[in-house]
Amino acid sequence: MPAPVSSAARTRALILLVAVAAAFADSSIVVLALPELLGDFHTSIEGVAWVVTAFNLVVAALALALGTALGRRVGGLTRPGLALFLAASCACAAAPGLSWLVGLRVAQGAGAALLLAGSLPVLAHLLGDGRRAVAWWALAGSAGAALGPALGGVLTEVFDWRAIFVAQVPPAAVALLTTPRAPAGVPAPRGRPGPRALAADAALALVSGALVAALFPAVVLMINGWGLRPLAAAGVVSALPLATVAASLIARPLGVRRTLAAGATLLALGLVALALLPAPQPALAAWALACCGLGIGLTVPQLVRAGMPDGPELATGASWSVGVRHLGLVVGLLAMTPLLAHDMGAAGDKVRDAGAARLLDAPLPISAKVELADALEQGVREGRTTPAALLEPLRSREAAEPALTGIRRSLEDLIAAALTRGFRRGFLLAAGLALLALVPILSMRRR
Amino acid sequence: MSARLAGAALIAALLAAALLVAVELGMGGLGYGALPSRDPCARHEGFPGGGLDATAQRVGLRGLDLGACRLGVSRVSLLVGLAGRESVGAPPEEVERAVREGLASAIEEEDLDPVSEFALRQLVLHAPADWALSLAQRLGLLG
Numbered sequence: 354m355p356a357p358v359s360s361a362a363r364t365r366a367l368i369l370l371v372a373v374a375a376a377f378a379d380s381s382i383v384v385l386a387l388p389e390l391l392g393d394f395h396t397s398i399e400g401v402a403w404v405v406t407a408f409n410l411v412v413a414a415l416a417l418a419l420g421t422a423l424g425r426r427v428g429g430l431t432r433p434g435l436a437l438f439l440a441a442s443c444a445c446a447a448a449p450g451l452s453w454l455v456g457l458r459v460a461q462g463a464g465a466a467l468l469l470a471g472s473l474p475v476l477a478h479l480l481g482d483g484r485r486a487v488a489w490w491a492l493a494g495s496a497g498a499a500l501g502p503a504l505g506g507v508l509t510e511v512f513d514w515r516a517i518f519v520a521q522v523p524p525a526a527v528a529l530l531t532t533p534r535a536p537a538g539v540p541a542p543r544g545r546p547g548p549r550a551l552a553a554d555a556a557l558a559l560v561s562g563a564l565v566a567a568l569f570p571a572v573v574l575m576i577n578g579w580g581l582r583p584l585a586a587a588g589v590v591s592a593l594p595l596a597t598v599a600a601s602l603i604a605r606p607l608g609v610r611r612t613l614a615a616g617a618t619l620l621a622l623g624l625v626a627l628a629l630l631p632a633p634q635p636a637l638a639a640w641a642l643a644c645c646g647l648g649i650g651l652t653v654p655q656l657v658r659a660g661m662p663d664g665p666e667l668a669t670g671a672s673w674s675v676g677v678r679h680l681g682l683v684v685g686l687l688a689m690t691p692l693l694a695h696d697m698g699a700a701g702d703k704v705r706d707a708g709a710a711r712l713l714d715a716p717l718p719i720s721a722k723v724e725l726a727d728a729l730e731q732g733v734r735e736g737r738t739t740p741a742a743l744l745e746p747l748r749s750r751e752a753a754e755p756a757l758t759g760i761r762r763s764l765e766d767l768i769a770a771a772l773t774r775g776f777r778r779g780f781l782l783a784a785g786l787a788l789l790a791l792v793p794i795l796s797m798r799r800r
Numbered sequence: 801m802s803a804r805l806a807g808a809a810l811i812a813a814l815l816a817a818a819l820l821v822a823v824e825l826g827m828g829g830l831g832y833g834a835l836p837s838r839d840p841c842a843r844h845e846g847f848p849g850g851g852l853d854a855t856a857q858r859v860g861l862r863g864l865d866l867g868a869c870r871l872g873v874s875r876v877s878l879l880v881g882l883a884g885r886e887s888v889g890a891p892p893e894e895v896e897r898a899v900r901e902g903l904a905s906a907i908e909e910e911d912l913d914p915v916s917e918f919a920l921r922q923l924v925l926h927a928p929a930d931w932a933l934s935l936a937q938r939l940g941l942l943g
Binding site: 777 | 806817818820835857874876877879880
């Protein structure tokens with residue numbers, strides 16, 4: 354029976370868990386700000402994707418290396434990790450350009466890797482029970498990753514993208530002040546790493562890859578394709594974390610393998626639904642994201658737990674879990690980004706052709722068409738990325754030329770339709786990753 | 801939550817996800833966003849209206865269609881090529897001939913008196929392109 358825990362230790366554990374959730378959220382929190390970064394830094398989808406990829410790549414590489422090299426001593430890195438994460442978050446908020454931001458995200462990722470890998474032994478010490486620590490740590494991870502995009506969207510809408518990094522400072526600072534030094538020995542389930550743990554880690558990597566490949570394009574689609582404000586997009590995306598939390602109620606009484614298989618299937622179905630959206634309807638997107646959220650909630654915490662207790666040390670298990678999870682995110686991003694960039698380019702060409710055809714046939718004098726074509730082309734050159742910004746030349750002339758209202762609406766529909774389809778292969782790729790996770794899940798033997 | 805209730809909730813969630821996919825397929829999700837390419841060789845409704853601007857647009861757009869049809873490209877690709885932004889994939893002389901012949905055919909389709917029709921046909925077939933453009937600008941057609 355676990356020893357009773359003092360309220361002071363519980364509070365410190367809770368503060369550390371909030372910092373852990375923030376570090377896990379960092380994998381995806383910038384996603385809703387990507388369209389703003391795309392405009393602010395006049396860059397490409399590939400360029401802006403590095404803001405997310407660089408962070409996850411460093412977390413994956415460092416966590417895997419630390420787990421292998423340091424084993425249980427990794428717990429001593431929690432406080433240095435918090436300090437680095439705190440300093441890098443402050444610096445990210447003041448980044449003057451994209452290359453600076455990517456470089457500082459590397460530093461932030463290094464801090465997050467130390468914090469995430471080291472926090473589990475410290476939590477186990479504070480809570481006096483390794484299994485309870487694993488459960489809370491896994492929940493903080495799922496909640497953080499799922500809440501990240503919605504939180505990022507709200508901060509971007511109310512302030513701007515820099516607020517995302519400012520918001521991470523308080524939890525990291527408070528945790529740095531209250532987290533104790535790493536204990537010499539911590540209660541940890543022992544054992545040899547078995548095939549079950551390896552299968553769980555492989556499935557965790559694939560599910561994480563599918564998650565980021567769902568979030569990244571879903572957000573860009575809603576903001577850049579459908580013209581939703583970041584706050585409205587955050588409202589739609591919040592279906593995902595809400596469903597993730599709801600999934601924990603379902604998962605508890607069911608068997609692990611059945612829950613995991615159902616979770617991966619739900620995630621894949623949600624992603625297929627995103628690929629088949631028949632119109633720019635936020636309600637359908639929210640429904641699909643809720644299915645994804647249920648899938649994440651049914652799989653990620655269970656996979657973290659399944660991969661952990663069989664490990665030789667709690668600390669090593671945590672490092673591996675963080676490593677494979679972020680490795681999956683990186684694989685998802687690296688597979689998704691070129692596909693997305695190619696399909697967006699193709700969709701852009703189709704929009705240009707179809708849009709020009711509609712403008713040519715519009716009931717307007719030739720001189721008005723020539724003037725509008727020039728204005729629209731200038732918008733493209735200036736890097737206007739949302740339909741509203743791109744079609745502003747039409748909107749501004751609507752008072753003088755009422756026929757433009759219908760043309761603008763028809764062009765907005767056209768852009769939304771072409772871009773919605775342009776994201777299809779990306780969502781299907783993510784669905785493929787989720788389905789692939791069924792292979793290691795079904796190979797997991799009963800404990 | 802009991803295991804039985806949790807199992808029922810899980811099945812309900814899977815059914816809701818499958819239902820969503822079915823609903824989307826029923827709403828035409830598979831074909832959504834596939835912008836149909838406009839066939840320049842097909843007969844489309846002409847630009848409506850009378851007067852110089854509408855007639856010029858009707859002839860110009862139909863002429864572009866017929867020229868694009870001869871070259872095997874879309875009307876917009878031909879227009880972008882003529883603006884010098886992208887290659888149409890054919891030698892410039894061939895592109896010019898296709899556009900001139902397309903415009904001449906479009907003039908024939910208009911209900912014009914024989915003299916005007918002959919004069920306009922000769923104009924689009926033989927007049928230097930720069931001169932024709934400056935004439936269009938002088939007439940206020942290009943703003």
